[in-house]
Every structure is written in C-alpha cells, then in structure tokens.
Amino acid sequence: MVATVAASRISIIGPGAVGSFYGARLLEASRTRYDRNQKAGSVIDPDTEFIFFSPRKGPSPHITACRSTGLSVTSNVFPTMHIKHSPPKTCFTSSADDLQPSEWVVIALKGTEEGLNTLPTILPKLLKADGTSRITVVMNGLVDQKISQIISTLETPVASIFGCAAYICANRERPGHVNHTFCGDLKGGVVESSLDHEAETRHLTNFFESAVSFERSPISHLRWRKSLWNVPFNGLCTLLNVTTDHIAGDVKLREEATTIMQEVIEVANSDLASLSQPQRLSAKDVDAMWLLTDTMGVYFPSTLLDYRNGMELELRYIFDEVVTRAASHGVPIPRTADLVSQLHQRQNEIKNNNKYI
Numbered sequence: 001m002v003a004t005v006a007a008s009r010i011s012i013i014g015p016g017a018v019g020s021f022y023g024a025r026l027l028e029a030s031r032t033r034y035d036r037n038q039k040a041g042s043v044i045d046p047d048t049e050f051i052f053f054s055p056r057k058g059p060s061p062h063i064t065a066c067r068s069t070g071l072s073v074t075s076n077v078f079p080t081m082h083i084k085h086s087p088p089k090t091c092f093t094s095s096a097d098d099l100q101p102s103e104w105v106v107i108a109l110k111g112t113e114e115g116l117n118t119l120p121t122i123l124p125k126l127l128k129a130d131g132t133s134r135i136t137v138v139m140n141g142l143v144d145q146k147i148s149q150i151i152s153t154l155e156t157p158v159a160s161i162f163g164c165a166a167y168i169c170a171n172r173e174r175p176g177h178v179n180h181t182f183c184g185d186l187k188g189g190v191v192e193s194s195l196d197h198e199a200e201t202r203h204l205t206n207f208f209e210s211a212v213s214f215e216r217s218p219i220s221h222l223r224w225r226k227s228l229w230n231v232p233f234n235g236l237c238t239l240l241n242v243t244t245d246h247i248a249g250d251v252k253l254r255e256e257a258t259t260i261m262q263e264v265i266e267v268a269n270s271d272l273a274s275l276s277q278p279q280r281l282s283a284k285d286v287d288a289m290w291l292l293t294d295t296m297g298v299y300f301p302s303t304l305l306d307y308r309n310g311m312e313l314e315l316r317y318i319f320d321e322v323v324t325r326a327a328s329h330g331v332p333i334p335r336t337a338d339l340v341s342q343l344h345q346r347q348n349e350i351k352n353n354n355k356y357i
Contacts (some may be wrong), residue, residue: 005207007048007103011126014115015052015062015071015092017170017302018138019108020178022186023052024073024081025211026106027090044210052092053099055109055118065176066092075180099125101133104207107147108138110306111317119150131157134203136188138164140230140302141317142223142325144191160200163219164188164208165226167292169299182296187217221279224268228281229289230318231264232257234303235339238313238346244299248290256335261286263333267322270329303343313347315340 012023030044052071054060070084071092085092093099105126109115127133135158137147144163151158169182186208193200201216208214236247236257247253265281272279306313319340326333 005044005048005210007045009049009051009100009102010044010104010106011051011053011099011102013053013055013105013107013119013122013126014109015054015066016108016110017172017178018166018168019106020052020062020071020172021073021168021170021180021184022106022108022138022166022208022211023050024071024083024178025078025184026050026208027083028078028081029210049088050090051099051102052090053096053122054094055096055115055122056094057114060094061175062172063092063094065174069176071176071178073178073180075184076182077180077184096122096125101128102126103128103133105133105135106138107135110302110312111139111141111143111314112312113316114312116146116150119147120153123151124154124156127154127156127158129156131159133158134160134162134200134207136162136164136204136207137191138166138186138188139317140165140226140234140314141319142227142321143317144219144223146317148192157194159195160193160203161191162188162200162204163191163223164204165217165222167226169296171300171305182299183292185213185215187215187222189217189219189222191219218277218279220272220275220277221281224264224272225281225285227268227318227322228261228264228285229292231322231336231339232260233293234301234314234318235260235343237301237304238307239339239342241304241307243304244293244301245297248293254290258286258290259335260339261289263326263331263336264322267326267329267331267333270331271325274329307346307350310350310353313343313350315343315347319343 012019027050030046030048054063067085073081164186167183167185170180173179190197190200269280323340
C-alpha cells in the first residue's frame with residue numbers, strides 16, 4: 001500500500017546544496033514515487049506547492065538563477081532533476097512576503113548567527129494558525145535545542161519538531177546548479193512533539209521515504225554520531241584548506257582525525273548518559289565514518305567552502321558546543337579543543353581581511 005503525504009505546501013528554508021537537493025527530491029516525489037527497493041512506499045500529493053526561501057541578506061545569486069533558468073540537480077544516484085520557477089506550484093524567493101503557512105517546513109540553514117537570527121521573523125509567516133505545521137531541522141551540529149528555544153518563543157505552536165542528519169556529498173557548483181556525488185540518505189527522529197511520538201515518527205518516515213532512503217533514529221545519538229564526521233573532517237579540511245581525500249590519504253592526518261573522533265566519542269557518551277539515553281558510540285562508529293570517507297572520493301566539506309568564500313563559519317553548533325559539553329562533563333579533549341581554537345583564528349583572519357560576508 002502506498003501512503004500519500006497530504007500537504008498543500010512544503011517550504012524549504014535555506015536552499016543551499018543540501019536544502020536544494022532534498023527540496024528537489026521531495027518535489028520529484030510529487031511527480032513520481034521513489035522506490036529504491038521496489039516495494040510500497042509513500043508519495044507527495046501532486047497538488048503540493050513548494051517554496052524555496054533564502055533568508056540571505058542582499059540578493060541571492062542562487063535564487064536569482066533559479067528564478068531565471070530553474071534549479072538543476074545532477075546526481076550520481078538519482079536522475080537529473082530540473083525545477084522551474086513556476087508559482088504557485090514552485091517558488092524560489094528571497095522575499096519574506098512570498099512565505100505562506102505550510103504543513104511542512106524544512107530548515108536547512110547554515111548554523112550561523114546570521115542564519116538562525118532570521119528564524120523568529122520568518123517562522124511566524126510559515127506556521128499554520130491551527131498549530132498543525134511540522135518542522136524538520138536538516139542541519140549540522142548539536143543545534144536542535146537552539147531551534148526548539150526559538151520556536152518556543154513564537155505565538156503559534158507547532159505539531160512537532162524533528163531533527164535529521166544528512167549523509168550526503170553535494171555542493172552548489174554555481175548559482176542554480178547543485179551536484180550530488182554520494183549517498184543522500186537521511187536519518188532522523190522526534191525532537192519535541194505534543195502528539196504521540198511513534199505516530200509522528202511514522203509521519204516523518206513517510207514524508208522523506210517518498211524521496212530518499214530514510215532511517216528513524218533517536219535524535220541525540222544521531223547528532224553525536226554525525227559529529228564524529230563533522231568535527232574532524234569539516235575541521236581539519238578547513239584548517240589545512242584541503243579536501244577529504246587529503247585527510248584520508250595521509251597517515252598522520254588519519255591518525256589525527258581518528259584521535260579527534262575518539263575524543264568526540266568520550267564527550268558523546270557522557271552527554272548521552274546525562275540525558276538517560278541508552279545508545280552509545282563506539283569504535284565501530286569510527287570505522288563507519290572512515291568507510292564513508294574512503295568511499296566518497298574528493299569532497300569539499302561545507303565549512304571548507306565557507307572559508308574559501310570568506311563567509312561566516314559554522315563554529316557554534318558543530319564545534320563550540322562539543323567543547324562546551326566536554327567541559328560540563330569534565331571530559332578532556334585536548335586535540336579537539338586545539339582544532340576549534342585554530343578554526344576561530346581562521347574566522348578572525350577572514351574578518352580582519354575584510355573578506356567576511
């Protein structure tokens with residue numbers, strides 16, 4: 001039996017590489033059912049409208065290109081997708097005036113101060129007055145608590161807040177074009193909900209299974225497991241200004257990355273224990289991260305690209321929060337702390353060189 005995800009409108013907030021990819025896959029699911037395993041799954045209602053919204057200050061070259069010639073997503077996994085700007089069915093916009101209440105709001109912003117500061121202004125325009133909107137956070141870092149705090153200050157309630165981690169290699173190669181080169185799976189679960197958590201997890205599963213491979217996962221464990229990759233590889237690649245294959249192909253850098261992962265595991269397991277979560281990370285998770293990295297080939301992590309483009313780095317929730325929680329649990333992480341300190345120096349260099357965007 002195929003389940004239809006009924007939604008009059010889905011809004012993607014932050015259509016960078018990740019947001020554009022998953023937004024395009026969801027829109028494609030309103031055209032054709034995704035069925036990797038040739039079994040019954042779910043589909044998006046074909047009448048669903050999509051809004052791709054960029055909160056970036058000033059003109060967005062990506063949105064401008066999408067409005068002019070459409071969004072193209074090339075992929076090693078899925079057929080090429082091309083989506084035209086065709087309101088009201090599909091709208092690419094940087095104007096908050098175009099936002100409308102949505103059943104599903106996918107937040108795929110960078111976890112920077114600029115990005116998160118836009119949420120209190122734009123979310124009220126996206127939430128349905130009857131409190132039935134569902135928000136899904138597809139972001140890097142230990143960010144769910146911050147998003148929940150922001151949402152709690154709004155007058156309009158939401159049905160549920162979900163968190164998802166994207167296992168994907170995708171870069172926005174030029175405005176209007178995203179290249180997806182590896183994986184694309186999502187894992188996620190409930191962060192907060194006033195409704196039955198099991199039922200809401202099924203809603204989340206149906207929503208994303210219409211478009212990509214999806215696996216339900218306890219959110220705290222999931223965020224920490226993704227941090228095993230984000231901290232060493234986003235961090236070292238940015239610090240050294242190299243792609244992931246350089247880290248994987250150098251014996252000393254592999255040792256450094258492994259040491260950082262082992263430190264992250266210590267913090268993660270202390271944090272999970274404090275949250276009364278039964279799951280733990282182990283050396284098997286380190287092996288899994290290396291398998292992903294050795295398989296993905298040449299990849300430019302998002303923090304590396306932000307550094308090269310003189311943009312604000314996602315330090316607060318990918319890196320700083322790990323150091324903060326380590327301190328709160330009394331867990332020493334000297335190599336990780338040194339890495340984070342050097343990344344802050346890199347960000348200060350960007351600011352001092354007047355490159356900061």
